[in-house]
Amino acid sequence: MLTISTMSAPNPIPTTITPTPPPSGGNLPLRSIPGSYGLPLLGPIGDRLNYFWFQGQDTFFKKKREKHNSSVFRTNIPPCFPFFVDVNPKVIAVLDVPSFSHLFDMNIIEKKDILVGDYMPSTKFTGDMRVGVYLDTAEEKHAKIKNFTTDILRKSSGVWVSSLISNLEIMWNTVEQSISKDGNANVLNPLQKCLFNFLAQGMLRADPANYSPELAETGHVMIDKWLAIQLLPIVNINLFQPLEEIFLHSWTYPFFLVKGDYNKLVSFVSKEAQEVIQRGKTEFGLTEQEAIHNLLFIIGFNAFGGFSRFLPALVNNLGLNNSEIQNTLRKEVREKCTSPSLLSFSAVQDMPNVASFVYETLRFQPPVPLQFGRARKDFELQTHDTRFAVKKGELLCGYQTIVMRDPKIFDDPETFVPDRFTGDKGAELLNYLFWSNGPQTGKSDANPPNSSLERMVREMWDPNRGWIFEYFADYFPGDVLKNIMSHELIEDEDYSIDNIFWNGSSSGGFTINSAM
Structure with missing residues (x-):
């Protein structure tokens, strides 16, 4: 599979990714999800005032977690009453790494129109159309x-x-x-x-x-x-x-x-x-x-x-x-x-x-603190020590600022540690560092057809410069990059697109696709 990786902002629309899988939960106890949505109108407005005014986001989620002794619970989040009659404020909050990771499994999560929750700004702001981030992956x-x-x-x-x-x-x-x-x-x-x-x-x-x-x-x-x-x-x-x-x-x-x-x-x-x-x-x-x-x-x-x-x-x-x-x-x-x-x-x-x-800055202060996903079907959501039954259609809300301070994953999670992600242990922690659309180590599950491979190859080659080595930086060490720069692109009608290869390679069959 050919995958091109680029350094990008925390919030682009990515390729579909394979998230870090949740732990096996076969032996974990099954609990009902704690918490409630309160009385109609009063429950949502009370949660809204706590969320924005009396407590603030961090304290709002932390107090609910402490009250229910659970990193998964039911609550309301804004917007709500009085003039958001078409918005359902009810969510299931997920506040630890295992439960949060479910939000990026597109087999069980639907992303249609839930970029910022059940509330969706008018499409007039985007040319009277639903732009990419409001589309489900199945569309x-x-x-x-x-x-x-x-x-x-x-x-x-x-x-x-x-x-x-x-x-x-x-x-x-x-x-x-x-x-x-x-x-x-x-x-x-x-x-x-x-x-x-x-x-x-x-x-x-x-x-x-x-x-x-x-x-x-x-x-x-x-x-x-x-x-x-x-x-x-x-x-x-x-x-x-x-x-x-x-x-x-x-x-x-x-x-x-x-x-x-x-x-x-x-x-x-x-x-x-x-x-x-x-x-x-x-x-x-x-x-x-x-x-x-x-x-x-x-x-x-x-x-x-x-x-x-x-x-x-x-x-x-x-x-x-x-x-x-x-x-x-x-x-x-x-x-x-x-x-x-x-x-x-x-x-x-x-x-x-x-x-x-x-x-560490991304962990400590995520640029996109809230993540949402709607259950595509019934499934069991797992935390470190518990399983919960989620019903089709329920909306999950992950507050990433707390998730990324999960003490069972990150040592001294409330402290900014500049070298946290160095060395072998730091590399392992990248499995649990989530951007707005998945873990840092997430891989694309796309397999480009030959036409896409050919287009990518042509983009990697500049007749005046040679190979644009930045495209290969994710895959090869410095000495190999220098070796790549010394070769030329050959195209031969006798070869398939998969066999576009470097002139001078010792194997004679060192193709773009196999190299990747």
Whole structure:
């Protein structure tokens, strides 16, 4: 099977993955799921007030876990009464690693329209269509959008480094100028501007500055507003209570508030990303509108939204930890990458302390804290020590911030340990480190047909550069990568696509497919 792996944001639409299997539960005791949903109206509104106001998310889930002496229990979560009559707030909370892992088994879990729970923002925010993240894996369109997304990530990987460096330089110059002028600086605004331009240049192959000065300067603000209007009913923004409950969590806000900005973003993608859009149409069977609105959602919701939460947490953790880890990371980066021109996927993979610091930030502060899945059929859900019967149609809710602090998996789970994921033990822990769509070690179960293999091979080869070795960095050590770079691509009509091979290989049959 040929699998292409890329470094990506915490929240892209991934290929279908095989999660870390739950432990065998044949001998575990079977319990009924504790907890209740309370009286109609009163139960949901009480849980909502605790969730947003009186307790907050962390304490809300922790107190319920303590009350029921169980990492699995029934509860309500927002949104709910009074104006969410079509939303069912009832969920089964799963708060340890074994139970949480069930959310990524597509044989028992359905993902239709439950990205943020039973509540789904109006499709007006996404071009009057259900974009990829709202589709179940069994829906035909899901596979097309998934493959389109992974193709974009694969193709864009060659320009990530140069684009990121150039945009980071602009960002840090802006921050330094603010500090020189005012003595302080707001980092979030220049960071989001950097992210928007980087993602547009990398994934869309489009520069906002070439489209309009307005988009280059405020495109990130447009996405912020588009995200905020959709998510206001389910996020806590810590304003004055009870005003937040009355005005922000009681009803949805209409699309027309951000319609003008969204249409500007659509126009930008439509005009400047035609190469990517055409690939979506010709190679993946999408309509032009499907390609445009899915591209906007991937960039705006998944990547921009995820990075806007994750990168500040990463920098904050670096600042809060002692100077020793800063010195360790600085030394490792400077030893492995002596100049920005040498920065690459293979170089980063040779930095175990940097990787561990990033993984620990993902564990400690997951960018996407809530995960949902609806039972596709009746099944038994397993924790470390118990089994529970789940009925078809019930909605599961995993609060990843608590799950990733499971004391039976992670030592000293409430402490940020920068080198937690180094060495053999650290590598084993990666089986339990979940991104928003599965474990870090999850594998694709897709088996690309020969036409996909041929397309991938052609993407790996640049007539002017040779083999683009970054594509192979996940599979081969440095000495093999250097050897690959010395060979050329040969295509012969006498061979099948599977036998596209490197000229000069000692075996004479060292094919792309067998090498992978």
